[in-house]
Amino acid sequence: MNDDLQEKRMAGDYEIIQGLHIGDREIVLGENPRDETGMKYMCAFCRQNALFAEYSEVMASDDFPEIAELFGRRVAEQAQKTRIELNKPRIQGINDRLITAESCTPLSGEDDLHGKIVVVKPDVLRREYRRATHQLKLCTGGFGASPHSRGTACFCIDLYTGKESRYERMDVMGTMEPENLPGWARHGLTAIQQEQAQKKTNKERER
Template identity: 45%
Template sequence: MQDKEEKRMVEGYEITQGIRIGDKEVVFGVNEKADMPYLCSFYSSNAIMESYDDSMIGDDYVEILELFADRIKAQCIKVREEQAKVTVPRKKITADMCNSLSQCGDMTGKIMAIRAEALRSEYRSAEHQLVYVTGGNGARQQSFGTACYCITLYSGEHGRWERYDFQGEVKPECLPRWAKEKKVEIEQRKTQRQTQKTDREVR
């Protein structure tokens, strides 16, 4: 007999519904033994911690469910606003636009595309998929490690992905112009830092 799936609990409430969109998940919880048996909260997490914020409880099921729906709608609006601010074409990078991982060799210094399936639906486009690999055990071919440290080309944010999250190296003819320009900027900054470090050592 298989073990039952572990219930997701917070402060005695069982989370029965959860929809993640944008930077947060909106959750709905139930605790039939509580005077206020219904809960709506925002859930967020990162590699270090997780938290439930702006929690509201009540005894009116419909009222708390309406709050749950309103918060989902607000998150949708937030994502739409973020998408509207993107200044490059929001095109999805597909497998046929990439060389396979087996052809990539050492990925350090290359532009890789994150598999669409590794991203949430609202983030499956080039500004979220394209990253510049800076290092990590997973960046080396035939390494036992899988961690790859990267810079998201569009936002400039530093982050970590696993080797198996990559779709492959984007073919030169499929790489957007803006991504090529971002790569040049990253490598210029890298060269400047190395030059400054060398100058300090000489002094």
């Protein structure tokens, strides 16, 4: 497709001309050639989902080298912050080496993923997250969890962080039995199951 025909990414009146996503935030660089207030260029942090993008810590200037320098500095700081965060498993003695297809049961079209431990394909994760602590998840539902479904979404809970996430069925490399999980993942699975059981008990008491 011709680049001129692609829809421009905008943040207000600024066209995003550069962006780099590292860890939990993206750093963006924007330009508004029509600006007449001395704020032609901007740099900001961005978090976005399927519905909207949120920009924060926006800095604007008519001095492009100044904004470019800020962009570079924020990229470096975010990279350092992410590196420290991702090193925590190593500090805790956790083996977070990448899980390969040989280490799990390949996914078939007949598999029902409800309540199963799924292993996400490395190439669907951003480069900094290609490690076991971001691959192993408990599938809790979604149309994609059912075989022969038209829907593809699989809702999951990370075994390491306990956070909820969504993936497509095609993003799943395979499944893993609980007894084959590394110790940290078995601990995470137990914690999630206990929390789910407690929520179920609380709902039954409210009836």
